[in-house]
Amino acid sequence: MKKLTAMLLCLAMLFAFAGCGSKDTSSDTKGESKKVLSIDEVEKTVPAKMDKVEKDKFKIGLICLHDENSTYDNNFIQALKEAQKDLGLKDDQVLIKTNIGETDACYTAAAELADAGCNVIFADSFGHESFVMQAAGEYPDVQFCHATGTKAQTAKIPNFHNAFASIYQGRYLAGVAAGMKLNEMIEKGTITADKAVIGYVGAFNYAEVVSGMTSFFLGARSVCESATMKVTYTNSWFDIAKEKEAALNLINSGCVLISQHADSEGAPKACEEKGVPNVAYNISTISMGPNTALISSKIDWAPYFKKIINAALEGDTIPADYCGTISEGYVALTELNEKVAAAGTKEKLEEVKAKLVSGELKVFDTDTFTVEGKKLESYKADVVDTGDFAPDSEVVKDGQFEESTFRSAPYFDIKYIDGISE
Amino acid sequence: MKTNEKHTREPLFHITKRSDIVWWKAWIIRAIAIISALIVCSFVIIALTKYNPIQVYKTMIEGSFGSERKIWILLQNIAMLLCISLAVTPAFKMRFWNLGAEGQVLIGGLASAACMFYFKDSIPNGLLIPIMLVASILGGVIWGVIPAFFKANWGTNESLFTLMMNYVATQPVAFFIMVWVPNGSSVMGVINQMTKSGWLPDLFGKKYLLNIIVVAVVTVIMFVYLKYSKQGYEISVVGESENTARYIGINVKKVIIRTMIISGAVCGLAGFLLVSGTNHTVSTNLAGGMGFTAIMVSWLAKFNPVVMTLTSFLIVFLQRGAGEIATAFRLNESVSDILTGIIIFFIIGCEFFINYRINKRSKKEAE
Numbered sequence: 088m089k090k091l092t093a094m095l096l097c098l099a100m101l102f103a104f105a106g107c108g109s110k111d112t113s114s115d116t117k118g119e120s121k122k123v124l125s126i127d128e129v130e131k132t133v134p135a136k137m138d139k140v141e142k143d144k145f146k147i148g149l150i151c152l153h154d155e156n157s158t159y160d161n162n163f164i165q166a167l168k169e170a171q172k173d174l175g176l177k178d179d180q181v182l183i184k185t186n187i188g189e190t191d192a193c194y195t196a197a198a199e200l201a202d203a204g205c206n207v208i209f210a211d212s213f214g215h216e217s218f219v220m221q222a223a224g225e226y227p228d229v230q231f232c233h234a235t236g237t238k239a240q241t242a243k244i245p246n247f248h249n250a251f252a253s254i255y256q257g258r259y260l261a262g263v264a265a266g267m268k269l270n271e272m273i274e275k276g277t278i279t280a281d282k283a284v285i286g287y288v289g290a291f292n293y294a295e296v297v298s299g300m301t302s303f304f305l306g307a308r309s310v311c312e313s314a315t316m317k318v319t320y321t322n323s324w325f326d327i328a329k330e331k332e333a334a335l336n337l338i339n340s341g342c343v344l345i346s347q348h349a350d351s352e353g354a355p356k357a358c359e360e361k362g363v364p365n366v367a368y369n370i371s372t373i374s375m376g377p378n379t380a381l382i383s384s385k386i387d388w389a390p391y392f393k394k395i396i397n398a399a400l401e402g403d404t405i406p407a408d409y410c411g412t413i414s415e416g417y418v419a420l421t422e423l424n425e426k427v428a429a430a431g432t433k434e435k436l437e438e439v440k441a442k443l444v445s446g447e448l449k450v451f452d453t454d455t456f457t458v459e460g461k462k463l464e465s466y467k468a469d470v471v472d473t474g475d476f477a478p479d480s481e482v483v484k485d486g487q488f489e490e491s492t493f494r495s496a497p498y499f500d501i502k503y504i505d506g507i508s509e
Numbered sequence: 510m511k512t513n514e515k516h517t518r519e520p521l522f523h524i525t526k527r528s529d530i531v532w533w534k535a536w537i538i539r540a541i542a543i544i545s546a547l548i549v550c551s552f553v554i555i556a557l558t559k560y561n562p563i564q565v566y567k568t569m570i571e572g573s574f575g576s577e578r579k580i581w582i583l584l585q586n587i588a589m590l591l592c593i594s595l596a597v598t599p600a601f602k603m604r605f606w607n608l609g610a611e612g613q614v615l616i617g618g619l620a621s622a623a624c625m626f627y628f629k630d631s632i633p634n635g636l637l638i639p640i641m642l643v644a645s646i647l648g649g650v651i652w653g654v655i656p657a658f659f660k661a662n663w664g665t666n667e668s669l670f671t672l673m674m675n676y677v678a679t680q681p682v683a684f685f686i687m688v689w690v691p692n693g694s695s696v697m698g699v700i701n702q703m704t705k706s707g708w709l710p711d712l713f714g715k716k717y718l719l720n721i722i723v724v725a726v727v728t729v730i731m732f733v734y735l736k737y738s739k740q741g742y743e744i745s746v747v748g749e750s751e752n753t754a755r756y757i758g759i760n761v762k763k764v765i766i767r768t769m770i771i772s773g774a775v776c777g778l779a780g781f782l783l784v785s786g787t788n789h790t791v792s793t794n795l796a797g798g799m800g801f802t803a804i805m806v807s808w809l810a811k812f813n814p815v816v817m818t819l820t821s822f823l824i825v826f827l828q829r830g831a832g833e834i835a836t837a838f839r840l841n842e843s844v845s846d847i848l849t850g851i852i853i854f855f856i857i858g859c860e861f862f863i864n865y866r867i868n869k870r871s872k873k874e875a876e
Binding site for chain 2: 155195216221290
C-alpha cells in the first residue's frame with residue numbers, strides 16, 4: 088500500500104510538472120510569433136534544379152501507407168504503373184514499398200530507397216510528411232515528393248515537394264451525379280423532396296475531408312435544391328468494419344444516398360446490401376456494388392508521376408508545391424454506372440465539366456452557400472503550416488473561396504456549411 | 510484368446526516425454542525444421558508466384574544485410590523486440606500471463622511524448638531526457654501493476670485483464686493526439702523536429718546505437734537477475750508452484766507485484782526508446798504488435814534472455830525479408846507473410862520433437 092501511495096504521489100508530481108511546462112511554453116510561442124505571416128508575406132522555397140539522369144539509370148520509389156487493398160493507395164500504385172508503362176521504364180526502376188506507417192519506418196523506407204539509387208521518392212500519406220522531410224535533409228541530391236502535404240512551399244528544403252490536385256472539382260461533379268439521382272427518387276415518388284438526405288462517411292474531421300465533402304454537397308445541391316447531408320467520422324483512414332457500420336447507421340437514420348472519404352470497401356458494400364446508391368472515391372466500385380455504385384471521383388496521379396519523372400530525365404525542376412487541375416487531367420471521374428445513374432446524367436456531367444474547365448463555374452462560389460445563415464465575405468485559413476494552427480491568409484477573393492490556389496493541399500476547413508450536419 | 514490379444518495391443522506410435530536431450534541433437538532437429546520449412550516455402554513460392562525460390566531467399570537475406578543501413582535497421586528492430594520480450598519474461602517465468610506489453614509500452618511512450626510536447630526546449634536535454642525516462646518507466650509500471658494488484662489481492666484473471674488494458678491504453682493516446690494536433694488526421698508528426706529536444710543523441714553518428722546498447726545492457730541485467738539473484742529464484746518458485754512458495758515462506762503477493770513492476774518498467778523503457786530514440790512521435794500503434802510477438806520470442810527461447818537475442822533476430826529477419834520480397838518482386842506483403850507463417854510453424858512444431866520422443870510400436874512388444 089505504501090508503494091502505491093508513493094507512486095500516486097509521483098504521478099501527481101509529474102502532472103504538476105507537465106502543467107508548469109505547458110504554461111511556460113505557450114507564453115513563449117505567443118511571444119515569438121506575434122505576427123502571423125500570410126502566404127504572400129513568407130519566404131517561399133526555391134526548388135532545386137536536378138541533374139539530368141539517363142533513362143536506364145533512373146529509379147523512382149513509392150512509399151504507401153497501406154497496400155493495394157486500400158482504394159487510396161491502390162490509386163497511386165496503378166497510376167505509377169501506368170506512368171512506368173507509358174515512359175517505358177523497367178520493373179526494377181520502379182520500387183514500391185507498401186504498408187509503411189507514419190513513423191520512423193517511413194524515414195527508413197525513404198532512406199533505403201535513396202540507398203537503392205532512387206532519384207525521386209514519393210510518399211502518399213499526409214502523416215509521412217515530417218519523416219520525408221527528415222530524409223530530404225539527409226539526401227540533398229534525391230528529390231522527395233509528398234502527396235497532400237502542407238509544408239514544402241515554406242519549409243525551404245529545396246529537394247522536398249508537395250503535390251495535390253483540385254479534387255474538389257471532381258467531388259463537385261460526383262455530387263452533380265448524386266443530385267440527379269436524388270431528383271430521380273423525388274420524381275418517382277420514392278422519397279419526398281425534404282427527405283433527400285445524403286449520408287457521408289468521413290475519415291477525419293480536417294481540411295482535406297471537409298473540403299471534399301463540402302464540394303460534393305454543393306454539387307448535389309446545385310441540381311437538387313432540397314438536398315441536405317449528414318456526416319459521420321470514423322477517425323481512421325482504413326477500417327472496413329467501422330466504415331460499414333457508419334454507412335449502415337446513416338442509412339438507418341434515413342439517408343437515401345451515401346458517399347465517403349475513407350479508403351476501404353466498407354461503405355460501398357453496406358450500400359450494396361441495403362440497396363442504397365453510393366458515390367465513391369479513388370477507384371470505381373462497380374465491381375463491389377454492381378447495383379448501387381453510381382460513380383467515383385479520383386485524382387489521377389499518372390500525369391504528376393510523368394511530370395516528375397520527365398523533370399528528372401530532362402534535368403528540370405519539380406515545383407515546390409503543385410496543384411493539378413481538372414483541365415490538365417489530374418482530376419477524373421471513373422466510369423458512370425448507367426444501371427444506377429439517373430437518365431441524362433452523362434450529358435449533364437459533360438456540361439458541368441466544360442463549365443469547370445472554362446472557369447465559368449466556381450465550386451466554392453460564395454453566392455451558393457451560407458455559414459450560420461450568412462454569406463461568407465472573408466475567411467482566413469491556415470495556409471502557412473508552421474504547426475501553429477493559426478489562420479494566416481485571406482482566401483475569399485472575387486466572390487469565391489479560392490481553394491487549393493495558395494497551397495495545393497486543401498484548406499477549406501469550415502466544418503459545416505448550412506445544410507450539412509453531424 | 511481375443512481378450513488377451515487386446516490386452517497386449519499398443520498403438521502404432523506412442524509419445525513419451527524426453528527428460529533431457531543432448532544439445533546437439535536439439536540443434537539438428539531445429540536445423541532439419543528450418544530446412545524443411547524452406548523446402549515447403551519453395552513449393553509455395555513456385556505455385557503462387559513462379560519465381561525462383563533461391564532468388565527469393567537471396568532477396569530475403571538482402572533485406573536484412575543488403576547495406577550498412579539495413580544492418581542498422583535490423584539491429585534496431587531486434588533491440589526493440591528484444592526489449593519488450595525481456596519485459597514480459599519475468600512475468601512469464603512466474604506464470605503470470607502478461608499479454609499487456611503492448612499497452613504498457615504505449616503508455617510509456619505517451620509519457621515521453623507528453624514531456625517532449627509540453628517542455629519543448631524550455632529545459633536542456635540533459636534534464637529533459639531523464640525526466641522522460643522516469644515518466645515512461647512510471648507509466649509502464651502503473652499500467653503493469655494494476656492487473657498485478659488485482660491478481661494478487663483478488664485472484665482476477667491476469668490474461669484478460671492485461672489484454673483489456675491494451676485497448677484502454679490506446680484511448681488516452683488517441684485523446685492526447687487529438688488535443689495536441691487539433692486540425693489533423695490524428696497524426697502527431699515528428700515532435701520538436703527543429704530543436705530535437707527530447708531526442709536521444711546519436712552515438713558516433715549512428716542513429717540507433719544508443720538504443721542497441723541500452724537493450725544489450727538490459728539483456729545482461731535480466732539474465733543475471735533471473736538466473737543468479739534471490740528474487741529471480743523466487744520468481745521461478747512462484748511459477749512452479751504457488752503452494753510450495755508459500756510453504757517455504759515466500760510472500761507470493763509481494764513477488765507478483767514486484768515482478769510486474771519490473772515487467773512494466775522495462776515496457777516503459779521500451780516505450781521511451783521508441784519515442785525518444787526511434788520515432789520521435791507517438792501513435793496508437795507505437796508498439797505495432799511487438800507486445801504480442803514478444804510472447805513468441807520469449808517462449809521460443811524458454812525465457813532465457815540470451816537465447817532471446819537469437820529468437821528475436823529470427824523474427825525480425827523474417828519480417829525484414831518479407832518486406833524486401835514484396836518490393837523486389839512486386840508481391841503483396843501477404844505472400845511473404847505466408848512464408849513467414851510457414852517458417853514459424855515449423856520452428857514451433859520442432860520443439861515438440863525436442864521435448865517428446867515418438868516411439869514406434871516394436872514387434873517384440875506386440876507379440
